[in-house]
Amino acid sequence: MNRPDLASAIRRLDYYIRGVAAEIVPHAYFARRLQHLRQDLDRLSADPELLARVDYCNKLTVGELHPIDAERQPTPWDGSRYYYDFMETRRFFDPSLRCRVLFGDVRHIPDQPTIVKSRPIDGDNRNSILLKLDRLRHFKLHDDPYAxxxxxxxxxxxxxxxxxxxxxxxxxxxxxxxxxxxxxxxxxxxxxxxxxxxxxxxxxxxxxxxxxxxxxxxxxxxxxxxxxxxxxxxxxxxxxxxxxxxxxxxxxxxxxxxxxxxxxxxxxxxxxxxxxxxxxxxxxxxxxxQFLDHRQEKLVQLLVLEKYFKSTGQLP
The missing domain is CATH 3.40.50.2000 (Glycogen Phosphorylase B;)
Structure with missing residues (x-):
């Protein structure tokens, strides 16, 4: 195994250890963390550029009801990298809240508001809500040694x-x-x-x-x-x-x-x-x-998902 392969293997192992470990942490811990992050979330909500980014990822209109059918909770068997990426944001919110999720390469627009990794750019794509899914594959950057x-x-x-x-x-x-x-x-x-x-x-x-x-x-x-x-x-x-x-x-x-x-x-x-x-x-x-500030990335995802729950009538 060469050095790049070894580095990738270590990165994947660390990713899965963290994902599995977070599964056994009680929700109350993440609920408290969400309250501690509230000031930062409010600050981001007041930043026009970041708010525009949240609204671009989630184009649902708060104040208009966008109902969703009940969906079963996704599991790692549905796609482990997608699942652990999704749960990194989802576990901050009440487990009783419903959320439609579609893992994989999504090329169509769902008929109800759904969390996806990818969506068509053209057309009315409001029902496709973007989160940072499969990031281990899609957001792996490299230092360029050449001018x-x-x-x-x-x-x-x-x-x-x-x-x-x-x-x-x-x-x-x-x-x-x-x-x-x-x-x-x-x-x-x-x-x-x-x-x-x-x-x-x-x-x-x-x-x-x-x-x-x-x-x-x-x-x-x-x-x-x-x-x-x-x-x-x-x-x-x-x-x-x-x-x-x-x-x-x-x-x-x-x-x-x-x-x-x-x-x-x-x-x-x-x-x-x-x-x-x-x-x-x-x-x-x-x-x-704009995607390299890990703390800001977490906060933007929390705002996108919080807007999802509000727009589907599950949060005030």
Missing amino acids: FEEKQPLAVWRGNVQTLPWRQRLVERHYDNPRCDVGPAPQAYGRFAAKPYLSPIDQMRYRYILSIEGNDVATNLKWIMASNSLCLMPRPRFETWFLEGRLIAGTHYVELRPDYEDLDEKIDHYEKNPAEAKALVANANAYVR
């Missing part, structure tokens, strides 16, 4: 393409492109052989990293935007706690056509205008920083 100028002036991408036509288009169009290192991994796709695995740090050797959605969002988007490389991608269709729907093309990332026909053109432009590229990278880094 933008030191990186190879190429675009890179690796990923599974088997059932995803939008990823297949990328491989078909740019597998043999000398301006790119693009390929399927870990499995081959048709005549396109699988390319060697590249870790996030390996991919950071390139100036341009492609972020292509999978079943819902692109898992690599967060660490790309935290790096010194420039993120290139089509306009996102789904969003998570990372609020992909708030990203602005030409400010936080470079937008590509869905057929990727303009990839060479985009690379040429930013090779000729490196200052523009570095400005976008700086904006992306600044966007990521």
Whole structure:
């Protein structure tokens, strides 16, 4: 086991130990902690920027009744990482409060207010309430050891393409492109052989990293935007706690056509205008920083879930 694998294993072990240990702590302990946090919650509620973030994750209107059917309590067997992430916020509130939860890659909008990891960006998505779920996979960031100028002036991408036509288009169009290192991994796709695995740090050797959605969002988007490389991608269709729907093309990332026909053109432009590229990278880094304050993240999630209980008529 190499050092990155060992570090990941230790991180996962610590995550599950903490999650299991919290299960045996009485609710009264978390109820008291919630009261101690009330002043901080009130302060966040008075911050227009953070309040806008809460209202973006939970678009239900307090004062309007949004009824929900009774739902059984989720268990670790429904998806342990989702469960422990959900319970990290849920256990602060009265266990008798009802909450609809849908784990996994959610691509549709539920018919009742439901806690989800992901939702469609377009349309009326009020019934999809975002919490920071599956964070062990989606919010794993890495320190970039390379300055933008030191990186190879190429675009890179690796990923599974088997059932995803939008990823297949990328491989078909740019597998043999000398301006790119693009390929399927870990499995081959048709005549396109699988390319060697590249870790996030390996991919950071390139100036341009492609972020292509999978079943819902692109898992690599967060660490790309935290790096010194420039993120290139089509306009996102789904969003998570990372609020992909708030990203602005030409400010936080470079937008590509869905057929990727303009990839060479985009690379040429930013090779000729490196200052523009570095400005976008700086904006992306600044966007990521709002998710790095762990205490603030906890408080925002508490406000999102508290608003859920109020909007469904369960809290005054």
